Amino acid sequence: MKNEYYSTVALYLRVSTREQAINGYSIHAQENKLKRYLKDQKIKYDDLIIFADEGFSAGSTNRPDFLRMEEAIKNDQIDLVLATKLDRISREPVDLELFFRVCQLHHTDVAAITGEIKIDTANGRFVTGILSLISKWERETTKERTFDTLVEICEDGLFPYGYTPYGYKKTNKKLFIDETTSQIVKEIFSCAESGNPLELISKKIKILYDTRIRSDRIGTILSKEYYYGKFVYGGKSYYNIFPAIISKDTFCNAQAVRKKRYHAIQNKNFYFCNQLRCTCGSILCRRLTKKKNKRYYYYYCPECKKRINQDRVIEELLPDLLRHADHKSLSKELKYYRRKHKYLSDRIERLYEDYIGGQIDGQVYAFTLSKLSADRDSILKKINLKCSIGFSDFYVMTNEARYELMETYVSHVVIDLKLMVIVKIAMK
Structure with missing residues (x-):
């Protein structure tokens, strides 16, 4: 190869890991080594093109600059491909053979400066094939040894990696x-x-x-x-x-819960995401129905097979939500009604806890819950009359703003789907 002339020379550089860079295989080190080789061998050329794949393994040829170089070879734009070692191109004998065939077909020489191996002769191709097999064997042997060592560490009850997991x-x-x-x-x-x-x-x-x-x-x-x-x-x-x-x-x-959030309907017409729960403990799923060109938004319990309309939830939840959001400009009378509404909501929550704790039976629970719910509805009507400004603020919001409001303030809401009543509200 000494004193030869090529119209276009391509330098191919590759490094896969930080450890290789530390050991002298960095992109910069390879480039300097190849340029020094060209100078020492007095190889003349008109153009020098550098193709570099940093952070890519030799186990696959699906590398951006390698593919660009291969395309340039197919377009007869490169006369010589030079690398520090053949394993910079690939460690897979099959991939090397396919690459060599492309180079031969387009009269492109390939050479590695370590050992001065090239493929323009039968002996060169033979030795190249043997070296690529040895390189693959070394790679797989190293992987097996590393794997066996790490397995032994695990068997001893020790953590096999160098970092320390959080926690x-x-x-x-x-x-x-x-x-x-x-x-x-x-x-x-x-x-x-x-x-x-x-x-x-x-x-x-x-x-x-x-x-x-x-x-x-x-x-x-x-x-x-x-x-x-x-x-x-x-x-x-x-x-x-x-x-x-x-x-x-x-x-x-x-x-x-994360899976439900990920697969939740990306429709801001639903204001809640995983915050509504049934008294059976299930998180309510979102359901959309369409009747006579009108859409209805429901929350459905997969265990109890029952659902509740979103408007019904908002109607009961909104007073607690607005109170929690700390609206300062409340009249004295309105403050009283909201305190009364909170008192009834707390009574319903305690009633629910007594019921699930076995302190009261189902009949007493249903009767008392119906009475408390009726009283709370009555107070709610008075709040609606007194606090039209606060409620109107909510209803003129965009659907996205309402969704963000629920995400900001509502932790979870427990609903008795048999009686269609909110029994517990937890704010953030």
């Missing part, structure tokens, strides 16, 4: 629960289980613990099974590496 502390690869950050992990799962969006969880953690955790990292934390003690490596589950911070039920409930 834990590590001593000699042994994990222990960190008392401070584990409380934050518990709070994150509790908020997610309650149906809070990631952004709101992030704000809450900042307020409660003065710790800023981005919403995307919160999503990552919520996806980790090891928080309930399960760690998977190599297709095998280990339960002796991570001390459990939460229960498996808490993890599964959080995933179920």
Whole structure:
């Protein structure tokens, strides 16, 4: 190759990991080495093109600059491809063979400066094939050894990686629960289980613990099974590496709520997302029906097979919502009615708790709930007359603004779908 002339020379550079860069395989180091080789060998050329794929493995040829280089070869724009080693191009013999065929078809030389291997002769192609097989063997052997070592570490009940997962502390690869950050992990799962969006969880953690955790990292934390003690490596589950911070039920409930939020109907005509619950404990699903060109929005319990209209929920919830939002300009009489409404709502909530606690039977519960609900409806009518401004503010809002209002203030609402009555309201 010494003293040869090429119209266009392409330098192909690739590095896959930070460790390779540290060991001298960086893009910059490869470029300097190839340019030095061209100078030492007195190879002349008119144009020099550099193709560099940083952060890509040699296990696949689906790399942006490699594909651009291959396209340039097919267009007869390159006369020589030069790399530091053949494994910069690929470690797969099949991929190398296909690449060599393209180069031969378009009269493009390929050379690697380590060992001065090139493919323009039968011997060169033979040696190249042997070296690519050896390179693949080395790669797979290294992977197997690494895997076996990490499996042994897991079998010993130790964490196989160098970093320390959030919520834990590590001593000699042994994990222990960190008392401070584990409380934050518990709070994150509790908020997610309650149906809070990631952004709101992030704000809450900042307020409660003065710790800023981005919403995307919160999503990552919520996806980790090891928080309930399960760690998977190599297709095998280990339960002796991570001390459990939460229960498996808490993890599964959080995933179920997140899934519902993800698949929720992206229609802001629904004002609630995972905040409405049935007395049976199920989170109500959103349902849309259409009759005579009119849309109706419902919340449906998959266990009890019953539903409630959104307008009915808003009618009962709105007084508590407006009171919680702290409207300052309330008249004395209106304040009294709102306090009375809150008192009746609290009575209904205590009645519900007594019922589920077995302190009263179903007949007493139904009779008392009907009476309290009627009294609350009566107070609600008076509030509607006195507080038309507050209510009108809500009804002139856009649907998106109403949705944001519920997301901001409402934690969850429990509804008795048999009697169509709100029995518990929890605000944020």
